[in-house]
Amino acid sequence: xxxxxxxxxxxxxxxxxxxxxxxxxxxxxxxxxxxxxxxxxxxxxxxxxxxxxxxxxxxxxxxxxxxxxxxxxxxxxxxxxxxxxxxxxxxxxxxxxxxxxxxxxxxxxxxxxxxxxxxxxxxxxxxxxxxxxxxxxxxxxxxxxxxxxxxxxxxxxxxxxxxxxxxxxxxxxxxxxxxxxxxxxxxxxxxxxxxxxxxxxxxxxxxxxxxxxxxxxxxxxxxxxxxxxxxxxxxxxxxxxxxxxxxxxxxxxxxxxxxxxxxxxxxxxxxxxxxxxxxxxxxxxxxxxxxxxxxxxxxxxxxxxxxxxxxxxxxxxxxxxxxxxxxxxxxxxxxxxxxxxxxxxxxxxxxxxxxxxxxxxxxxxxxxxxxxxxxxxxxxxxxxxxxxxxxxxxxxxxxxxxxxxxxxxxxxxxxxxxxxxxxxxxxxxxxxxxxxxxxxxxxxxxxxxxxxxxxxxxxxxxxxxxxxxxxxxxxxxxxxxxxxxxxxxxxxxxxxxxxxxxxxxxxxxxxxxxxxxxxxxxxxxxxxxxxxxxxxxxxxxxxxxxxxxxxxxxxxxxxxxxxxxxxxxxxxxxxxxxxxxxxxxxxxxxxxxxxxxxxxxxxxxxxx
Numbered sequence: 214x215x216x217x218x219x220x221x222x223x224x225x226x227x228x229x230x231x232x233x234x235x236x237x238x239x240x241x242x243x244x245x246x247x248x249x250x251x252x253x254x255x256x257x258x259x260x261x262x263x264x265x266x267x268x269x270x271x272x273x274x275x276x277x278x279x280x281x282x283x284x285x286x287x288x289x290x291x292x293x294x295x296x297x298x299x300x301x302x303x304x305x306x307x308x309x310x311x312x313x314x315x316x317x318x319x320x321x322x323x324x325x326x327x328x329x330x331x332x333x334x335x336x337x338x339x340x341x342x343x344x345x346x347x348x349x350x351x352x353x354x355x356x357x358x359x360x361x362x363x364x365x366x367x368x369x370x371x372x373x374x375x376x377x378x379x380x381x382x383x384x385x386x387x388x389x390x391x392x393x394x395x396x397x398x399x400x401x402x403x404x405x406x407x408x409x410x411x412x413x414x415x416x417x418x419x420x421x422x423x424x425x426x427x428x429x430x431x432x433x434x435x436x437x438x439x440x441x442x443x444x445x446x447x448x449x450x451x452x453x454x455x456x457x458x459x460x461x462x463x464x465x466x467x468x469x470x471x472x473x474x475x476x477x478x479x480x481x482x483x484x485x486x487x488x489x490x491x492x493x494x495x496x497x498x499x500x501x502x503x504x505x506x507x508x509x510x511x512x513x514x515x516x517x518x519x520x521x522x523x524x525x526x527x528x529x530x531x532x533x534x535x536x537x538x539x540x541x542x543x544x545x546x547x548x549x550x551x552x553x554x555x556x557x558x559x560x561x562x563x564x565x566x567x568x569x570x571x572x573x574x575x576x577x578x579x580x581x582x583x584x585x586x587x588x589x590x591x592x593x594x595x596x597x598x599x600x601x602x603x604x605x606x607x608x609x610x611x612x613x614x615x616x617x618x619x620x621x622x623x624x625x626x627x628x629x630x631x632x633x634x635x636x637x638x639x640x641x642x643x644x645x646x647x648x649x650x651x652x653x654x655x656x657x658x659x660x661x662x663x664x665x666x667x668x669x670x671x672x673x674x675x676x677x678x679x680x681x682x683x684x685x686x687x688x689x690x691x692x693x694x695x696x697x698x699x700x701x702x703x704x705x706x707x708x709x710x711x712x713x714x715x716x717x718x719x720x721x722x723x724x725x726x727x728x729x730x731x732x733x734x735x736x737x738x739x740x741x742x743x744x745x746x747x748x749x750x751x752x753x754x755x756x757x758x759x760x761x762x763x764x765x766x767x768x769x770x771x772x773x774x775x776x777x778x779x780x781x782x783x784x785x786x787x788x789x790x791x792x793x794x795x796x797x798x799x800x801x802x803x804x805x806x807x808x809x810x811x812x813x814x815x816x817x818x819x820x821x
Contacts (some may be wrong), residue, residue, distance in 0.1 A: 220727045224265060224820045226330065231261050234322035256312070258304045260319070263296040286328055299435055320349035329609045347762040353418040354445065358411060358434065360385035360400045363448060364422035368396045381414050404434065411441040418444040439731060480697055482514075483767070484704040488513040488569060488611070495567040496521060497552060497600055498574030500528020501655065503615060506696035507571055514700075515541050520565050522548040523574070552596035569703065570604050572597060573615040575631065583749045584625040592628035592802060598637050605645040613703045614638045615652040617714075618688060621756040625749070633806070639709065647706030652699045655688030655755055657714045664722060668729045676740035680728045681747050685723070686754045688716035698771055705768045713757050715771040 235257045271288060297320045302763050304311050355371070357364045360383040368380045383390070383400040386409065390400045401410060410416065417440045426434065438445045459534050494511055498504035499521035505528070512519055519536070523529045536545055546565070550557050552574050575593050583588040597614065604612045616635050619628035635651050642649035664687075671678045695714065702712035723742065730740045745752070758775060768774045776789055 227264065227268065227327065228261060230326045230330065231264055231323065232257060233317050235260065235315075237322060238318035239409055241318060253305075256300055256304055256367060260300040263299045264292065265290040265423060267295055275556055279589060285462070287621035289328055289331070290324055290622055293327065338441065349601065354375050354379055354381045354414060354416050354417040355418040355420055356381065356407070356414070357383050357398070358385075358407075358419060358421045358438070359383075359423035359426075360387070360390050360395055361423070363424055365395050367420065367422050367448070368398050372396065376701060378418060378420075380420075380728070381416065382410060384410060399722045407437060420449040421445070423470060425449050431798060432630065436469045441452075455574075468691040481704065485700055486514055488704045489516050489700070491515070491517050493518045493520065493565060494566070495521070495562075495565065495570045497570070497572050499523050499613075500525050500532050502692055503570075503699075504573035506530045506692045507573060507699060508536060510693070510696045510700055511571075512536055512539050512541055512543050512708055516543055518544040518546060518565075518567075518605070520546045520548060520567060520726060522550065522552075522561070524549065524596075551592075552600050553591050555595075555599045556604045558599045559602075559606060562600075562607040562609070566607050567604075567609055569602065569611045569613070570609050571613050571615065571699070571703070572600050574600075575615070575634075577627060577798055579619070579625050579627050580748050582630070586626050589626050589630045589634045590803060593627070594633050594637070594806070595800055597634040598806065601637055601649065605641060605647050609647050611703060612641070612647050612649045613706065614649070615699060616651045616711075618653060618655045618755040618757050620653065623761055624752055633803070634712065636810050637806065637811050639711075642709045650703070650706040650708060650710045650712060652702045652712045652714065653712040653757065654695055654698070655757070656690075657692045657695050658689055664725065665729065668726055672730060672735065677743035678730065679745050680722050680726055680742050681745055681751060682753060683723050683744055684721070684753055685747070685751075686719040686721050688757070689725075689754060690714065690716055690717050698769075701769055702772050702774075705772070705774065709776055711758075711775040712768070713775065716757065717774070754807060 235253070271292060297316055301311060301313070301316055304316075316649075346454045355370060357380055364383060364385070368383075369640045371378050371380050380398050383395060384402055384404050385400055388403075391402060393400050401414075402734050407419075411419075419442055421431075421434060421438070423431075424433075437446070444614055491509060494516045496504050496507050496511070496519070499508055500523035504523070508519060508521060512522055521529055521532060521536075522768040526549055529549055533545060548561055550561065552558055574596060576585075576589050580598075596738065601612060601614075614634060617628070619625065619637055620632040621628075623632050635653075638649045638651050640718060643649070654662070668678050669753050698714045702714070705712070730737060730742075766774050
């Protein structure tokens with residue numbers, strides 16, 4: 214419907230109702246002698262004008278009444294009450310008289326008729342759309358897990374919209390809700406009764422409307438629900454619940470992240486704000502999986518400037534386009550360059566003089582780096598040294614290296630390069646005023662090149678899903694969780710720490726594959742799991758720390774900080790074990806870096 218036509222129609226309908234209410238109130242009070250005099254006409258004009266002005270001011274004519282709820286009704290009642298009160302003041306001050314009974318009756322008729330017309334329109338539209346849906350599709354019978362505010366809101370929206378979901382029953386562990394009806398939908402029992410309810414009510418769709426439920430409890434509930442139907446969906450986040458941003462359109466399919474059972478991260482926002490708010494922040498590798506998420510999280514703390522550095526033009530374009538829509542007053546600057554170019558990195562760092570540097574730029578794919586040693590060494594080692602040296606020269610306050618669990622007792626080129634990068638950072642902290650630290654964590658779900666996107670692609674093609682070894686395990690966390698904890702760790706840094714994120718329990722890759730197959734609506738009879746053998750450089754399991762790092766302090770429920778008094782207990786990597794071909798220039802550069810680290814270690818150890 215055209216907006217102007219809709220507006221004129223609503224004003225006309227309201228005008229008729231207002232005038233009819235006034236006339237009717239006088240007829241009720243004086244059935245045999247109702248007189249329409251100047252007093253009544255002038256009061257009617259004032260009532261009509263104030264009603265329209267207040268309705269326009271409070272956007273009542275902009276409301277879509279098909280979605281009307283109690284808030285719209287309350288708003289309308291406020292407008293009606295205020296307009297009647299203003300008319301009463303007009304009668305008192307102009308005519309020195311007050312028709313209180315007529316005004317009271319008019320007030321009642323206004324509420325009944327104006328609200329009635331709008332509710333009639335809402336339910337007429339709902340009935341019309343329901344008939345359209347029923348004629349074109351078969352509705353799914355939905356069980357709602359959780360009868361709290363979120364569950365009730367979702368049910369109201371599903372009932373108001375022309376969706377294929379028909380909410381049939383609630384389950385909730387609150388005993389006070391059992392046998393009650395919410396929006397016409399009964400609460401028939403607790404969450405442990407899923408099996409019997411699905412069978413009795415012929416349920417073929419389950420919605421988990423419990424945003425506060427996280428971790429193992431959520432994972433267990435999802436696993437249980439999946440036993441009885443493949444159509445299990447969930448409301449995405451506790452944040453949507455907290456902000457009132459609850460929409461049925463936000464319901465999504467259950468993901469592998471939900472089944473991982475990770476507890477939500479609780480940040481110390483005050484300490485992070487002290488480190489970031491109003492400061493210049495540089496993120497290298499800003500277009501990558503971790504780097505881009507770091508940017509999304511950092512900008513929430515309102516830095517003065519966020520500098521995005523990446524060698525990929527397309528990746529920078531994507532993250533810049535996304536961040537440019539932010540509501541914050543942060544200046545966003547882009548730098549497209551390779552961290553291997555030492556001169557350009559030095560110039561860039563001196564030009565911007567950032568307060569904090571998050572160094573996320575790195576090659577990380579283990580099998581690829583086994584075949585591309587030169588690139589791994591050039592970027593992960595020399596590139597890190599370039600950025601670290603430039604930060605020192607530009608008097609950066611804090612420098613944070615994004616490291617990996619593969620840097621512990623490395624058995625592959627990628628792990629070796631990241632371990633040497635950690636050693637470079639430790640050495641720089643010893644000789645520089647800049648506070649250098651490393652943050653070490655395991656695999657992140659859904660990052661580029663990781664196992665989950667690979668499994669999803671293989672499942673979409675009908676399999677097989679390839680796993681290297683049935684006993685292969687890895688630590689996993691979500692990308693947002695990793696980025697949040699990296700920022701939190703940086704806020705605690707005094708220099709020289711290796712922060713290790715709490716990765717929880719290691720997960721069998723085979724179990725991960727099985728869960729993804731089931732989430733995709735298949736089972737192992739449909740999608741084969743094929744074991745291909747361990748690849749070059751791979752371990753059966755990963756480690757998060759060395760033995761001599763076992764003395765640590767917990768700076769956050771999910772962050773441990775290692776500060777090695779021995780600084781570096783021997784150089785625990787041997788370059789010649791990893792270089793697959795001779796390159797004198799590269800070998801000499803790395804050898805000199807290691808010698809420099811060793812010499813500083815000896816100086817420090819001798820001073821103790």
